[in-house]
Amino acid sequence: CFLNDTATTEIYTRSIVGSVRCVQETGIEDCLQIEFDYNKGKYHLKDCVLGKVYFMLVKIKIKLMELHVIRRETIGSLTNGQSETETLVKYEVMDGAPVKGECVPIRLFLKGYNLTPSYNNVNNKFSVRYFLNLVLVDEEERKYFKQAEILLWRK
Numbered sequence: 635c636f637l638n639d640t641a642t643t644e645i646y647t648r649s650i651v652g653s654v655r656c657v658q659e660t661g662i663e664d665c666l667q668i669e670f671d672y673n674k675g676k677y678h679l680k681d682c683v684l685g686k687v688y689f690m691l692v693k694i695k696i697k698l699m700e701l702h703v704i705r706r707e708t709i710g711s712l713t714n715g716q717s718e719t720e721t722l723v724k725y726e727v728m729d730g731a732p733v734k735g736e737c738v739p740i741r742l743f744l745k746g747y748n749l750t751p752s753y754n755n756v757n758n759k760f761s762v763r764y765f766l767n768l769v770l771v772d773e774e775e776r777k778y779f780k781q782a783e784i785l786l787w788r789k
Contacts (some may be wrong), residue, residue, distance in 0.1 A: 660780045667691035668780070670768050671774040672740070676785040679749050683784075685740040687768065689732045695773040699728040701742060703749075704781075709760050721767075723747055744786075752785045 656675050661667035672685030687699065708715045728738050748761035753762045764786050770778040 640672065642683060647695075656782060658780060658782055661691065662694070662778070665691070665693045666696075666770075666778070669768075670780055670782070672766065672782075675782070676787065677744060679786055679788045680745040683740065683742040683744065683766065687727070687740065689734060689736045689738075692732055692734050692736075696728075696731050697771050697773050697775075698726060698730075699732075699738065699771075700769045701725045701727050702765075702769060703742075703744075703747065703763040704767050706763045706765065708761065708763075711755075711758055715760075722749065741789045749786055751787050 656672050658670045659667070660670070661711050667690040669688040669690060669746060670685065671688065672683060677683065683701075692760060701723075702721050702725070704717045704721050706717055708717045710716060723742070725742050727740055732738065749764070752764055753760065755761050766782050766784055768780040772778075
């Protein structure tokens with residue numbers, strides 16, 4: 635788009651429909667096995683993240699579980715660019731030790747946070763990506779992570 639000999643870039647976000655349910659299994663062999671199940675991978679900026687964490691094997695004393703929303707901005711190409719990562723949300727999901735077979739529900743409303751749409755490699759100049767980061771902390775303050783990229787959009 636050229637206007638008065640000044641180059642401008644217009645970025646359009648489109649409505650995304652048909653998001654599918656996401657399930658991620660992770661664990662530490664013979665110590666911890668969890669399944670992180672959330673309703674979709676694409677969210678509107680005013681949407682709600684719904685999900686569940688299933689504990690299939692627990693031999694570690696878990697102290698707490700948090701859900702973080704992380705924004706990663708990359709300037710330049712994805713291979714040679716500079717990245718800045720910021721944790722926007724820290725939401726405590728569980729306090730205390732879970733047992734085998736326990737299911738912990740997750741409900742995180744995105745509307746109250748300063749979020750922008752996801753952008754992927756715009757004109758090979760920049761990207762904005764978001765991640766859901768599930769953090770488990772044991773009694774010895776060791777942290778276990780499970781991270782999944784999500785796509786945020788607006789009309």
